[in-house]
Amino acid sequence: MARVPAAxxxxxxxxxxxxxxxxxxxxxxxxxxxxxxxxxxxxPEPRPxxxxxxxxxxxxxGAWLGLLIAGATRVPVGPMNTTMALRPxxxxxxxxxxxxLGSLELRSHIAPVSLDVNVDRLDPERSQSLVDHPERLxxxxxxxxxxxxHGTLDLALRSxxxxxxxxxxxxxAVYRRPRRALAxxxxxxxxxxxxxxxxxxxxxxxxxxxxxxxxxLSSAPSLVGDARSIVTEFDVYQRELARLVTNVTKLYDxxxxxxxxxxxxxxxxxxxxxxxxxxxxSWKIIxxxxxxxxxxxxxxxxxxxxxGTAAENGFLDPxxxxxxxxxxxxxxxxxxxTQRYLERMKNVHVxxxxxxxxxxxxxxxxxxDPQFTPDRxxxxxxxxxxxxxxxxxASALRDQRAxxxxxxVAIAHEPSAARETDGTVPLVLCGHLHxxxxxxxxxxxxxxxxxxxxxxxxxxxxxxxxxxIEASILYFDRDNRRLQAWDEIRLGGLGLTxxxxxxxxxKENQPGATQPASPPATRTPASPSPxxx
Numbered sequence: 159m160a161r162v163p164a165a166x167x168x169x170x171x172x173x174x175x176x177x178x179x180x181x182x183x184x185x186x187x188x189x190x191x192x193x194x195x196x197x198x199x200x201x202p203e204p205r206p207x208x209x210x211x212x213x214x215x216x217x218x219x220g221a222w223l224g225l226l227i228a229g230a231t232r233v234p235v236g237p238m239n240t241t242m243a244l245r246p247x248x249x250x251x252x253x254x255x256x257x258x259l260g261s262l263e264l265r266s267h268i269a270p271v272s273l274d275v276n277v278d279r280l281d282p283e284r285s286q287s288l289v290d291h292p293e294r295l296x297x298x299x300x301x302x303x304x305x306x307x308h309g310t311l312d313l314a315l316r317s318x319x320x321x322x323x324x325x326x327x328x329x330x331a332v333y334r335r336p337r338r339a340l341a342x343x344x345x346x347x348x349x350x351x352x353x354x355x356x357x358x359x360x361x362x363x364x365x366x367x368x369x370x371x372x373x374x375l376s377s378a379p380s381l382v383g384d385a386r387s388i389v390t391e392f393d394v395y396q397r398e399l400a401r402l403v404t405n406v407t408k409l410y411d412x413x414x415x416x417x418x419x420x421x422x423x424x425x426x427x428x429x430x431x432x433x434x435x436x437x438x439x440s441w442k443i444i445x446x447x448x449x450x451x452x453x454x455x456x457x458x459x460x461x462x463x464x465x466g467t468a469a470e471n472g473f474l475d476p477x478x479x480x481x482x483x484x485x486x487x488x489x490x491x492x493x494x495x496t497q498r499y500l501e502r503m504k505n506v507h508v509x510x511x512x513x514x515x516x517x518x519x520x521x522x523x524x525x526x527d528p529q530f531t532p533d534r535x536x537x538x539x540x541x542x543x544x545x546x547x548x549x550x551x552a553s554a555l556r557d558q559r560a561x562x563x564x565x566x567v568a569i570a571h572e573p574s575a576a577r578e579t580d581g582t583v584p585l586v587l588c589g590h591l592h593x594x595x596x597x598x599x600x601x602x603x604x605x606x607x608x609x610x611x612x613x614x615x616x617x618x619x620x621x622x623x624x625x626x627i628e629a630s631i632l633y634f635d636r637d638n639r640r641l642q643a644w645d646e647i648r649l650g651g652l653g654l655t656x657x658x659x660x661x662x663x664x665k666e667n668q669p670g671a672t673q674p675a676s677p678p679a680t681r682t683p684a685s686p687s688p689x690x691x
Contacts, residue, residue, distance in 0.1 A: 216332050217325045221346040222246050224324020229317045233309030238277050242309050244317045247272035269357035321346040426519050426634040430608050432459040432589025437612030441476040451631050455518040459589040460489025460571035463496050465532040471499045478503050483517045488526030489571040512554025524569035525551040548578025555582035566639045581678050602678030
């Protein structure tokens with residue numbers, strides 16, 4: 159019988175002893191047992207600070223996203239519709255945006271959050287109510303205070319829900335552990351509460367006495383004057399201009415001193431407007447012109463807006479009530495946000511990238527301005543960019559002609575782009591320069607540039623004399639779709655009530671002319687040359 163050494167018989171118990179020492183070494187990393195170093199080298203030491211910093215980053219990012227997505231509320235304040243929102247900030251304070259006039263900043267508090275108030279629009283009914291009942295002005299201050307308090311409370315509740323939801327959702331996406339996600343939401347709520355307490359503790363009610371203005375509001379202390387007088391007189395100004403358009407049109411119909419052209423009922427009448435620049439008086443004038451001249455289609459060659467922000471979109475709503483098609487191209491003060499808003503209106507035809515459409519018996523094609531410069535800057539390469547856009551429009555016009563669907567009227571905002579269509583279309587319309595003019599280009603295309611139908615908009619305040627309001631009525635023969643005549647309409651600018659209408663005939667339509675109008679000569683596109691420095 160073989161003998162087994164006693165040491166071998168005790169081996170299982172020795173193995174168990176080694177395992178026990180390993181477990182003790184893992185539980186106590188500072189142990190000096192001889193076996194522990196090998197085991198400790200395989201076990202990472204916990205790092206609490208990076209983990210805590212990671213949690214804080216998730217909380218801050220989630221809370222910020224939550225505020226951006228849902229941390230805003232619409233609040234009526236007196237006669238205004240506003241949007242209030244909390245935003246992360248290093249300095250705090252309150253910013254009131256009055257688009258498109260500019261903004262004013264108040265050093266109202268010091269906290270890691272700021273209050274943004276956007277004045278979306280002035281409610282016409284509530285404003286008119288104040289004008290009709292001046293006695294209500296005495297209680298307006300209390301009404302505004304009540305509205306602001308109600309809006310602030312609503313904003314606080316929304317912001318709490320937004321930061322908790324944002325931090326919790328991001329925590330769940332990052333950690334995939336409900337406990338960690340809830341901890342992130344709780345910490346976000348704590349941070350927002352602490353920020354609110356800091357803002358309350360540092361609140362400075364006298365900050366409203368020392369606002370900092372920007373934009374056109376920088377002239378507010380010297381320009382604003384009595385609010386009730388401004389509302390009343392501006393409303394009178396709008397009504398007077400519309401009345402002038404009506405009366406001058408009636409006088410125009412019976413006068414015998416005009417050139418020998420009488421549009422018949424089949425004539426296609428186009429109203430060309432441009433560069434409205436957020437002037438609300440323009441819509442009353444356009445509506446009056448549409449009705450008095452029996453306009454078939456309105457063409458707007460851009461810069462309807464001033465900054466192209468979403469807050470300005472409500473200004474465009476009267477377009478839907480004109481009762482006629484509205485053909486529009488983007489100007490350098492109109493954004494793609496503006497363009498998308500107009501595209502949703504049933505009577506609006508937005509033309510871009512050379513797209514052509516037949517509207518009211520005429521075929522139009524147009525391109526939006528490649529520049530977006532609401533700050534009136536002049537970026538490097540601006541001229542080349544405009545000419546390139548015009549070349550793209552000219553190429554689309556040649557394609558339409560080759561396809562047997564020639565375009566009657568091309569539209570661009572900037573004259574530099576419009577000139578590139580020479581030889582590809584009988585008539586091209588543009589704006590941009592805020593003064594009207596007509597030119598026959600080298601290859602026979604007529605360029606018709608419109609002035610500012612908004613009287614340069616709010617820029618009228620920057621001039622010594624107000625800019626006039628200009629528009630044109632274009633008359634087209636329904637059979638050959640050629641321009642037969644046009645009326646230039648010029649109204650007095652802001653504060654003035656004058657009107658002037660003049661009729662113009664193309665050379666071939668003037669009395670005594672015998673040669674029929676010839677189509678523009680075909681222009682051969684030049685081969686592309688290397689770009690300059």
